[in-house]
Amino acid sequence: xxxxxxxxxxxxxxxxxxxxxxxxxxxxxxxxxxxxxxxxxxxxxxxxxxxxxxxxxxxxxxxxxxxxxxxxxxxxxxxxxxxxxxxxxxxxxxxxxxxxxxxxxxxxxxxxxxxxxxxxxxxxxxxxxxxxxxxxxxxxxxxxxxxxxxxxxxxxxxxxxxxxxxxxxxxxxxxxxxxxxxxxxxxxxxxxxxxxxxxxxxxxxxxxxxxxxxxxxxxxxxxxxxxxxxxxxxxxxxxxxxxxxxxxxxxxxxxxxxxxxxxxxxxxxxxxxxxxxxxxxxxxxxxxxxxxxxxxxxxxxxxxxxxxxxxxxxxxxxxxxxxxxxxxxxxxxxxxxxxxxxxxxxxxxxxxxxxxxxxxxxxxxxxxxxxxxxxxxxxxxxxxxxxxxxxxxxxxxxxxxxxxxxxxxxxxxxxxxxxxxxxxxxxxxxxxxxxxxxxxxxxxxxxxxxxxxxxxxxxxxxxxxxxxxxxxxxxxxxxxxxxxxxxxxxxxxxxxxxxxxxxxxxxxxxxxxxxxxxxxxxxxxxxxxxxxxxxxxxxxxxxxxxxxxxxxxxxxxxxxxxxxxxxxxxxxxxxxxxxxxxxxxxxxxxxxxxxxxxxxxxxxxxxxxxxxxxxxxxxxxxxxxxxxxxxxxxxxxxxxxxxxxxxxxxxxxxxxxxxxxxxxxxxxxxxxxxxxxxxxxxxxxxxxxxxxxxxxxxxxxxxxxxxxxxxxxxxxxxxxxxxxxxxxxxxxxxxxxxxxxxxxxxxxxxxxxxxxxxxxxxxxxxx
Numbered sequence: 001x002x003x004x005x006x007x008x009x010x011x012x013x014x015x016x017x018x019x020x021x022x023x024x025x026x027x028x029x030x031x032x033x034x035x036x037x038x039x040x041x042x043x044x045x046x047x048x049x050x051x052x053x054x055x056x057x058x059x060x061x062x063x064x065x066x067x068x069x070x071x072x073x074x075x076x077x078x079x080x081x082x083x084x085x086x087x088x089x090x091x092x093x094x095x096x097x098x099x100x101x102x103x104x105x106x107x108x109x110x111x112x113x114x115x116x117x118x119x120x121x122x123x124x125x126x127x128x129x130x131x132x133x134x135x136x137x138x139x140x141x142x143x144x145x146x147x148x149x150x151x152x153x154x155x156x157x158x159x160x161x162x163x164x165x166x167x168x169x170x171x172x173x174x175x176x177x178x179x180x181x182x183x184x185x186x187x188x189x190x191x192x193x194x195x196x197x198x199x200x201x202x203x204x205x206x207x208x209x210x211x212x213x214x215x216x217x218x219x220x221x222x223x224x225x226x227x228x229x230x231x232x233x234x235x236x237x238x239x240x241x242x243x244x245x246x247x248x249x250x251x252x253x254x255x256x257x258x259x260x261x262x263x264x265x266x267x268x269x270x271x272x273x274x275x276x277x278x279x280x281x282x283x284x285x286x287x288x289x290x291x292x293x294x295x296x297x298x299x300x301x302x303x304x305x306x307x308x309x310x311x312x313x314x315x316x317x318x319x320x321x322x323x324x325x326x327x328x329x330x331x332x333x334x335x336x337x338x339x340x341x342x343x344x345x346x347x348x349x350x351x352x353x354x355x356x357x358x359x360x361x362x363x364x365x366x367x368x369x370x371x372x373x374x375x376x377x378x379x380x381x382x383x384x385x386x387x388x389x390x391x392x393x394x395x396x397x398x399x400x401x402x403x404x405x406x407x408x409x410x411x412x413x414x415x416x417x418x419x420x421x422x423x424x425x426x427x428x429x430x431x432x433x434x435x436x437x438x439x440x441x442x443x444x445x446x447x448x449x450x451x452x453x454x455x456x457x458x459x460x461x462x463x464x465x466x467x468x469x470x471x472x473x474x475x476x477x478x479x480x481x482x483x484x485x486x487x488x489x490x491x492x493x494x495x496x497x498x499x500x501x502x503x504x505x506x507x508x509x510x511x512x513x514x515x516x517x518x519x520x521x522x523x524x525x526x527x528x529x530x531x532x533x534x535x536x537x538x539x540x541x542x543x544x545x546x547x548x549x550x551x552x553x554x555x556x557x558x559x560x561x562x563x564x565x566x567x568x569x570x571x572x573x574x575x576x577x578x579x580x581x582x583x584x585x586x587x588x589x590x591x592x593x594x595x596x597x598x599x600x601x602x603x604x605x606x607x608x609x610x611x612x613x614x615x616x617x618x619x620x621x622x623x624x625x626x627x628x629x630x631x632x633x634x635x636x637x638x639x640x641x642x643x644x645x646x647x648x649x650x651x652x653x654x655x656x657x658x659x660x661x662x663x664x665x666x667x668x669x670x671x672x673x674x675x676x677x678x679x680x681x682x683x684x685x686x687x688x689x690x691x692x693x694x695x696x697x698x699x700x701x702x703x704x705x706x707x708x709x710x711x712x713x714x715x716x717x718x719x720x721x722x723x724x725x726x727x728x729x730x731x732x733x734x735x736x737x738x739x740x741x742x743x744x745x746x747x748x749x750x751x752x753x754x755x756x757x758x759x760x761x762x763x764x765x766x767x
Contacts, residue, residue, distance in 0.1 A: 025049070027082050027092035033182045034073060036100045036130075042068040044082035044091055051085035073098060076132070102139070102158075102175040102186035104128040108273055109164060110198035117200055117221045123164035125153070127175050127186065137177050144172035144188065167193040195271040199223055201278045202248060202265045211288040214255055218248040218265045218278065229267040232277070242267070257288040258322035287322045289376050296367050296379040297420060297432045303386055307360040311383055314430055315367060317352035327370040330354045335362035335382070360386040382463045392465040393419070393438075393455050398472045405442040405472060409455050418458040422466075425449040425474075434458070445474035448506040473506030478560035480507045482553050486569045487537065491545040491578075494569055497537035498553045500562075508557030509533065515540070517551035520568065546573040 025047035034040050044052055044066045054061040054068050057078055061068070068080065073096065081093035107125040111118060125141055141153040141160050149172075153160035171193070175186040202218040209215075216231055220242070229240045231250050240250050248265065255261065264280045294315040301310040313330055329346040346368070347356050356365065362385035369376045384390055391412035399406050407421060421440045422432035433440065445451065450471045457464035480502025487495040500510060510533035517540055518524040531538055533555075543549065548570045554563045 025091055027080070027094050030094055032094070033097050033099055035184060036074055036098045037072050039069065039071050040073060040096065042070070042080055042094065044068070046082075046084075046091060049084040049087070049089075049091055052091065053083050053085055055081045055083060070096075099177075099179075099182050099184060100130045101184040102127040102129045102177055105173055105175060105186060105189045107171065107173060107189075107191050107196050108198050109167060109193060109196045111200060114200050114276055120197060121164060122161055123152075124159065124161040125173060125175075126159045129158055129177060131177075135179055137179055140176040140178070142174040142176065144174065145169075149174070169193075171196075192271075194225075194269055197223075197269060197272050199227070199267055199269065199272070199275040201276045202229065202267050204263065204265055204278045204281055207263050207281050207283045209255075209261075209283045209285045211257065211286040212253070212255065212290075214252040214261060214263070214283060214285065216250045216252060216263050216265070220248055220267050223269070225269060227267050227269050229265055230274070231263065231265050233261045233263045255285050257285060257291040258319045259285050260321065261285065284321060284323075287318075287324065287371065289371075292318065292369075292377050294367065294369070294377065294379045295432070295434065296365070296381045297422060297430075298365060298381050298383060299422065299430060300383055303360060307386070308357050309360070309383075309386075311356050311358055311363075311365065312353065312430075313349075313356065313365050313367065313381070314353040314432070315379070318369070324372045326351070326376075327373070328354070329368045329370075330356055331366040331368070332356050332358050332383075333364050333366060335364050335385075358383055362388060382461065384463065384465065390462070390464045391416075391457055393457055393467050396453075396455055396467050396469045398453055398469045400472055400474055400476070403443075403445055403447060403475050405445065405451060405453065405474060406439065407442065407453055407455065407469065408439045409467070411438050412457055412464065414457075414459075416457045416464075417460055420456045420458055420463070421453065422456075423451050423453045425451050427452075448473060448475050448477045448504045450505050476506050476508045476559045477502070477504050478508060478562045479510045479555040479557040480504070480562060482555050482562055482564035484551070484553050484564045484567050486567065489569055489571055491572045491574055492541070492543050494540045494543060494549070494571065495537065496540060496551060496553075496569075498564065499536060500555055508559035510555045510557050512556050514554045514556065515551060516554065517549055519544070520548040520550050543571050545571055547571050 026045050028043050028045065032040070044054075046052055046066060051064060052066065054063050056070075064085070066082075070080075075096070075098060077095065077097045079093060079095050082091040083089065084091055105125060105127040107123060109120045109123055111120050112122055129137070129139075131137060137156065139155050139158070139160070140151050141155075141162075142149045143152045153162050171191040172188050173191065174188050177184050177186075200221050202220045205217040205219065207214060207216050214233065216233075218229070220227065220229070224245045226244045227242050229242055229248055231238045231240060231252070233252055238250060238252065240248070242248060248267070252261075252263075260282055261284075262280050262282045264277045266275050266277045268274045296313065296315045298314070299312045301312070303309045311332070318326055328349040328351065330349050331344050331346045333344050347354060349367075363383040365381050365383060367379045367381075369378075391414045393409040393412060396407065396409040398408075405423070409419075418434050418436050419438070419440075420432060420434050421442070422430055423442055424430045425446055431442075431444075433442075440455075442451075442453070450473050452468060452471055454466040454468045456466040480500045482498055482500055484496060484498045487497050489495075496515065498513065512533055513531050513535065515529045515531070515538055516526045517528075518526050529538055529540070540549075540551070548568060550566050550568050552564045552566045554561055
């Protein structure tokens, strides 16, 4: 029994020790809410981990103690962790959240109806509370009096209104804030009834306006105690302290003539909050002639041929809010006569300007204004004579910045009473101002407009000559709209140009142009070429043939940049040199073809013009025998001797070798004719062989009675040649024509060879 109990204790004891060790590895106290600005101590149970360090959110704290003290903790929410120095493991941690108590409590004792006078009937208190907006907080307003504290209002907002009772002593107010995790009370605030009493708005009486001031009166209601009031007219506020039972009244000085003023009043006891503003009243001040500032000025035009000058007089018009009828007249008076007095013709003018004419002498322009037919004010300005020597300013300089023009100049040597600066952007509408300094700032200008500025010195009774500055723009805009053009495209380059046209009068000078181009493919990067601002065209090189491109131009000025729209172009398939070479080669080929054709035509013409042999001039003869050592064509070596005169006998032909045997016969044997035997010669006695060796006379047959024998074979086309016979035997020749037959005939003897001469042209010897 004891043994079993001992074993059970040994088995349970390690788990107990282990559980105790696990409880020690932690940070205490666990998640807590503390008030903002309070202190807290945090303990790390290391359970044997050795040295430790702390982290507040992500920051490491300079502490290695197991107890961490946080003083004046102001974080709305923070995490604190304990780490082991050796293993860098987190031993434990907690989240600390803070809360604050309500503060800045204020209360007002007032009436529900602010239009009726009487004792106050509501008490409204407000306070501030810095909390997480997600928290659900309940507020309770407590009133502490002589007997005890009682709750007068519960709300979830930071304001509370309750019906008030009669307050004859100080109020002690406390606000309690409570959530599911914490609860806190505000500090107690003490309020005196007269310090929280809010008066009803004063009742504003009729406000009286005069030429130079306003009179404001009001009634502050039943509360006649000493108080303070505030009068507001337009944007100006004036304070007025009222004594007990004093009536509210205030005079507003230095008001503008013929101007509208909106007036209202509010009042409060010395320590109490302000009442609401009274109902506003608007009044119009009367015309005060002492406040009229006409600022009369003139612009003198160039004299005409007759010396007459046009003078444009201008002044600040009387505001239209002034009641009554106004009349304006201008009287130009010669300066010398003006000193002596006298009346001159008056010109009826408009409300702010007038044009009159004066001669080359100095004049004085007198402006008169009548109010309800009563002379109200008179003003005058000097017009210098032509060529009059008068001082003027020098070295006038202008500059513009953000729509404002700054003008500076040097004063003349003579003392001046002031300077008049006038400026215009169109020559019709003028603005002017007077100054005593040698610089002026011109504002209220039209944007991006050029202005002409003139400075004139003023003297006691005269004016000097005006000096005009160079034209200047109120503000310079961008370089204007850029339009682009495609001038020429080739296979590998393109010439593009552009122009800049601004719709505004004041545009910046272009410093540089950047031409962007790329193939018509959104994946391609833009290439660019930069040129100076004076260039407006550039060739784009190294392009691909037969490829479409897109490009645009960006103009850059000191005042900004503008960009053109995109334009497209396509390069040609072949370059200019290729086309030029092709044209040149084609021209050469055409010239060669024309030359060849012309040569052929000339050759054909010459061929057609050659004489054609006439068979009628042909003759038949025996070819003479060839001598030893001579050629067969010796007859042609003697031009004086006709081949038609050399004919040999039959016997000599037989003994000689035929020219055909030597290969000189231009006709084959089939075209050779049979021997023709004359019957007379057949019956004649035989002659001596030596006689037969003599050449015979050639027989010419040109008679029309000659028989026409075809020399070609029978189956050949009709031949132009005729068969030749002796003239003396024509009558005895049989009608039967000779037939052609092949040369080789075994049953006949070798014929005597005869030839047709080629000298068959129609010449005198053939006749």
